[in-house]
Every structure is written in C-alpha cells, then in structure tokens.
Amino acid sequence: MISASDGNKNTNAEPWGGFDDNLIQGSGSAVIDMENMDDTSGSSFEDMGEMHQRMKEEEEVAEEAAATEEDTGDDGEFLGMKGFKGQLGRQVADEVWQAGKRQASKAFNLYANIDILRPYFDVEPIQVRNRLIESMIPVRMIGFPQKVAGELYGPMMLVFTLVAILLHGMKTSGTVIREGTLMGTAIGTCFGYWLGVSSFIFFLAYLCNAQITMLQMLSLLGYGLFGHCVVLFVTYNVHFHWLFYVLWLVVGGVSTLRMVGVLISRTVGQTPRLILCGTLAILHMLFLLYLHFTYHKIVEGILDTLEGPNVPPIQRVARDLPDVATHLVNNTVKSLGISLQAQ
Amino acid sequence: MAEVDDSNKPLFAGLSDVSISEDIPVEGEITVPVGPSSQDDAYSTLDEPVKETILRDLKAVGKKFVHVMYPRKSSALLRDWDLWGPLLLCVTLALMLQGGSADSKEDGGPQFAEVFVIIWFGSVVITLNSKLLGGTISFFQSLCVLGYCILPLTVAMIVCRLVLLGGSGTVSFIVRLVMVVASFSWSTFASTAFLADSQPANRKALVVYPIFLFYFVIGWMILTFSPSS
Numbered sequence: 028m029i030s031a032s033d034g035n036k037n038t039n040a041e042p043w044g045g046f047d048d049n050l051i052q053g054s055g056s057a058v059i060d061m062e063n064m065d066d067t068s069g070s071s072f073e074d075m076g077e078m079h080q081r082m083k084e085e086e087e088v089a090e091e092a093a094a095t096e097e098d099t100g101d102d103g104e105f106l107g108m109k110g111f112k113g114q115l116g117r118q119v120a121d122e123v124w125q126a127g128k129r130q131a132s133k134a135f136n137l138y139a140n141i142d143i144l145r146p147y148f149d150v151e152p153i154q155v156r157n158r159l160i161e162s163m164i165p166v167r168m169i170g171f172p173q174k175v176a177g178e179l180y181g182p183m184m185l186v187f188t189l190v191a192i193l194l195h196g197m198k199t200s201g202t203v204i205r206e207g208t209l210m211g212t213a214i215g216t217c218f219g220y221w222l223g224v225s226s227f228i229f230f231l232a233y234l235c236n237a238q239i240t241m242l243q244m245l246s247l248l249g250y251g252l253f254g255h256c257v258v259l260f261v262t263y264n265v266h267f268h269w270l271f272y273v274l275w276l277v278v279g280g281v282s283t284l285r286m287v288g289v290l291i292s293r294t295v296g297q298t299p300r301l302i303l304c305g306t307l308a309i310l311h312m313l314f315l316l317y318l319h320f321t322y323h324k325i326v327e328g329i330l331d332t333l334e335g336p337n338v339p340p341i342q343r344v345a346r347d348l349p350d351v352a353t354h355l356v357n358n359t360v361k362s363l364g365i366s367l368q369a370q
Numbered sequence: 371m372a373e374v375d376d377s378n379k380p381l382f383a384g385l386s387d388v389s390i391s392e393d394i395p396v397e398g399e400i401t402v403p404v405g406p407s408s409q410d411d412a413y414s415t416l417d418e419p420v421k422e423t424i425l426r427d428l429k430a431v432g433k434k435f436v437h438v439m440y441p442r443k444s445s446a447l448l449r450d451w452d453l454w455g456p457l458l459l460c461v462t463l464a465l466m467l468q469g470g471s472a473d474s475k476e477d478g479g480p481q482f483a484e485v486f487v488i489i490w491f492g493s494v495v496i497t498l499n500s501k502l503l504g505g506t507i508s509f510f511q512s513l514c515v516l517g518y519c520i521l522p523l524t525v526a527m528i529v530c531r532l533v534l535l536g537g538s539g540t541v542s543f544i545v546r547l548v549m550v551v552a553s554f555s556w557s558t559f560a561s562t563a564f565l566a567d568s569q570p571a572n573r574k575a576l577v578v579y580p581i582f583l584f585y586f587v588i589g590w591m592i593l594t595f596s597p598s599s
Contacts, residue, residue: 141501148502152575180503184579187495191587198594210484 162250165284182249196263235299254282441560456517507568519561526553554589
C-alpha cells in the first residue's frame with residue numbers, strides 16, 4: 028500500500044527522479060524500477076542494457092540518499108511513525124528489489140554476455156589478414172613462449188567458412204538427397220571439431236603443464252583451420268588425387284607445424300611436448316583427410332543405388348574412389364546376380 | 371501517506387468557509403482543446419476496416435521492397451523495421467526450394483526447415499557479429515535489413531524455376547548462373563549499403579564478410595536447385 032501509492036506519485040512526477048521526495052526513498056525507487064522493467068519486456072529490447080546500467084547507478088544513488096537521510100535525522104513531525112515505517116519499507120523494498128533484480132538479470136543475460144564477449148572481437152581487418160597469413164608460417168622458436176592472440180572473430184568466421192565449403196563440396200559431389208542432414212552434419216562437424224579438440228588439447232595441456240589458456244587454444248586451432256579451408260576449397264573444385272595429397276601434406280602440414288611450434292614453445296620437457304604436439308598434429312591432419320573422404324563414400328553409395336535419373340544437373344565426376352574399385356564392385360555384384368539367376 | 375492527507379486537509383478545509391457573493395456569476399464554458407482528440411482519431415486504427423489495415427501494412431512492406439531494389443541512402447528500412455517482409459520472402463524461398471529434394475524417398479521435409487533455419491540462424495549470427503564488432507545498429511533492425519535483402523535472391527529463384535521449366539541444359543545453367551550471381555551481388559551490395567553506416571569505418575570488411583558468406587550459401591542453394599522430374 029505504502030509503496031504502491033508512493034510509486035504512483037513518483038511516476039506522475041518524473042520517471043526516474045523519485046529521490047527528492049522526503050518520503051521513503053527505497054520503496055519509491057524499487058517500485059518504479061519494477062514498473063519500468065515490465066514495460067520494457069515488450070518492444071524496446073534494445074534499451075535494456077542501458078537500463079540495467081542505469082538501474083545499477085540508481086541503486087547506488089538510492090543508498091547514498093538513504094545514508095544522508097539517516098545522517099540528517101528525520102523531521103520532527105515524522106519522528107515517531109516515520110522511523111518505523113521507513114525501516115519496514117526499506118526492508119520490503121530491498122526484498123522486492125532483489126527479486127526484481129534476479130528476474131531482470133535473466134532477461135539481460137543475453138546482452139551481458141555480448142558485453143563479455145566483445146573484447147575477443149576487437150580486431151582490425153589488417154590484424155585478421157596478418158594472423159591468417161601467420162597461421163601458414165611455422166615459427167621455429169622453442170626457447171621463448173610464442174605469442175598467441177586471444178581473439179575469436181577470425182576462428183568463428185573460419186569455422187563458418189568451412190561449413191559453407193563443406194556444404195559446397197557435398198552438393199557438387201551429388202548429394203541432393205541427404206541435404207538436410209548433411210547441412211546439420213557440416214555445422215556439427217566443424218563446430219564439434221573446433222570446440223571439442225580445443226577443449227581436449229587444453230585438457231592435455233593442463234595435464235602436461237603447458238602454459239596456454241582456453242581462449243588461446245581456441246584462437247590457435249581456429250586459425251589452424253585456415254589451411255583446411257584452402258585445401259578443401261581447392262580440392263572440391265579441382266579433382267586430382269595427387270593434388271589433394273600434395274596440398275594435404277604442404278598446406279595442412281604447414282598450418283599444423285605452426286600450431287605445433289607454438290605449443291612446443293609453451294611446454295617444458297620432452298615427453299609432454301611429444302604427447303601434446305603428437306595428439307594435436309594427428310587430430311588436425313586426420314580431420315582434413317576425414318573431411319575430404321568420409322562424406323564422399325556415403326555419396327558414392329547413394330549414387331550407385333539411384334543410378335542415372337536423379338543426378339543433379341551439374342554433377343561432377345566421382346573423384347575419390349578409384350574407378351578400378353567401383354568397376355570391380357559393380358562387376359562382382361553383376362556376376363553374383365547372374366549366378367543367382369542361373370541357379 | 372496518511373501524513374500527507376492530514377497536512378492537506380486544513381488547506382482545503384478553509385475553502386468551505388469562503389463565501390461567494392450572489393452577484394458574481396459562477397458559470398462559464400468548459401472547452402476542451404479539439405486538436406489532440408482529432409489527432410487521436412487520425413491515428414486510431416480500431417474502427418477502420420480490416421482491409422485497410424492489411425493494405426496499409428502491405429504497402430509498407432512493398433515500399434521497403436522498392437528500397438531494397440533501389441538501395442539509396444535511406445533509413446526507411448532501419449527506422450520502422452518489421453519482420454513481415456523477411457518472413458514472407460523466407461517462406462516463399464523455402465517453399466520454392468522445397469521441390470528440390472522430392473526425388474528422395476523422404477518427403478523433402480528437411481529442405482523447407484533447412485532454408486528457414488539457414489536464413490534466420492544466419493541473420494542472427496551476422497547481427498550478433500556486427501554487435502560484437504561494435505556496431506550501433508539494433509538487433510531487429512539488422513534482422514529486418516538482412517531479411518529484406520533476400521528479395522533479389524527470391525526473384526532469382528523465381529526466374530530459375532521458370533528457366534528450369536524450359537529444360538536443364540548448358541544454356542539454362544548459364545542463364546541461372548548469371549541470374550544468381552547478379553542477384554547475389556545485388557543482395558550483398560544492398561545490405562552493405564544499409565548496414566555499413568552503423569559500423570565503425572575501419573571494420574566494414576569484417577562485417578561484410580559474414581554477410582557475403584550468408585548470401586553466397588543461399589545463392590548456392592538456389593543455383594544447385596533442381597526440381598524433381
């Protein structure tokens with residue numbers, strides 16, 4: 028009752044200026060905040076971050092005001108009732124305020140998270156370009172820990188690029204059929220590899236006492252995917268077996284060496300270095316092989332069963348399984364069928 | 371509050387003692403200013419026909435379509451954003467791409483959902499990215515712009531389907547390729563024109579890259595689309 032009427036009075040005057048009133052300070056501000064919170068739940072989602080900030084400031088102001096009020100002492104006329112009421116009101120207001128804050132903080136979580144992430148996206152285009160180039164240049168400097176930029180823009184964009192390239196590869200190799208699932212697989216594979224392997228290596232690094240943070244690991248592995256993007260983009264469009272193997276060894280190897288170099292410089296001791304770098308190198312190189320070959324086998328099988336009428340207009344030649352093998356399989360199936368019919 | 375009432379009471383209590391002499395006429399005219407009420411009538415949409423409401427909204431959407439096709443320096447797309455146009459375009463595109471996977475044993479369900487999810491998830495990612503890079507644009511404004519800028523690609527999709535009716539040879543593929551590439555660059559250009567102002571000048575390239583990727587994937591889907599025979 029107290030806070031309600033007080034709140035109404037304040038809203039009539041001015042939305043945020045409830046503190047000049049000589050009545051109960053805390054309750055007034057709390058009620059107004061709650062009301063405004065409810066208002067923002069609808070349309071102007073944008074202002075919530077600002078409001079959150081403002082509410083924090085206001086809370087401090089309210090506390091200050093309350094403190095000064097206590098210092099100056101209550102007016103004579105309010106001395107008896109006001110002291111008691113003020114205390115009660117403040118207590119209630121505090122509880123209301125706490126509950127409101129808890130509820131509101133849930134809604135603000137999204138925006139708060141954005142603010143938390145913002146420093147990791149603080150890059151210039153030139154920096155990104157330089158880091159992309161550096162990711163292909165292995166540095167042989169073991170004695171001193173190499174610098175790793177803790178940044179997530181480049182890795183995120185590289186992962187999305189890899190998703191797009193994978194999709195492109197799947198489509199050109201003739202997968203109109205399983206498109207939906209392949210889309211999900213592409214996103215799942217890329218993000219799964221990036222996050223999963225980073226956490227795994229980070230865990231290993233923790234065990235091996237390497238000096239690297241999770242953020243640096245994410246950034247390192249993310250930029251390491253640049254080599255994958257280049258190799259896959261080329262080999263999905265130009266279908267030569269030897270080209271893929273050369274690129275796999277050269278480009279994939281170079282980007283792997285870069286990561287290995289960084290990890291070696293940040294680890295002490297032979298065995299930890301071997302474990303950490305061996306794991307990372309094997310995982311990274313095998314992932315590229317996996318991306319190039321795995322889906323294609325599925326596609327090959329489906330194409331074999333569908334045969335002819337369902338191939339898309341720009342279907343490319345089957346590139347990864349040697350022709351001999353498919354001929355062999357086809358012939359054996361045919362001969363088996365003939366022999367079965369004969370029986 | 372009781373104190374306030376008490377303190378107010380003597381103020382008004384004095385009024386009862388005031389006596390008004392008989393010869394002063396206590397009457398007058400109470401006029402309400404007409405301006406605001408008529409304004410309310412103008413903005414009131416409660417008693418207008420439904421047809422008018424729908425037509426007005428459609429007109430607003432159509433006006434924004436024109437803005438996308440003629441990407442001038444204008445803030446109309448940003449100022450009063452809506453998500454009706456993007457929804458319309460997205461559903462149209464997804465429905466037209468639907469036939470592509472009907473040749474499988476599955477009923478092609480994933481296709482619609484896939485297109486739908488790519489468009490919305492993609493624009494959300496781009497928006498978050500632009501916010502993280504320090505853009506000043508609001509969340510839904512960005513969604514609105516990205517959604518409306520699919521329009522050229524939807525047009526390309528319609529053309530592709532018409533071309534595919536004629537047959538799917540090399541010529542038709544070249545026609546579709548040209549169409550898709552043109553509409554893809556148009557989409558990227560238009561959305562960049564709208565969104566670039568809200569970004570820090572030195573980071574435009576970083577914001578444009580995901581937009582480019584987004585429209586590229588959609589354009590690719592349109593190009594590789596083949597209807598079931």
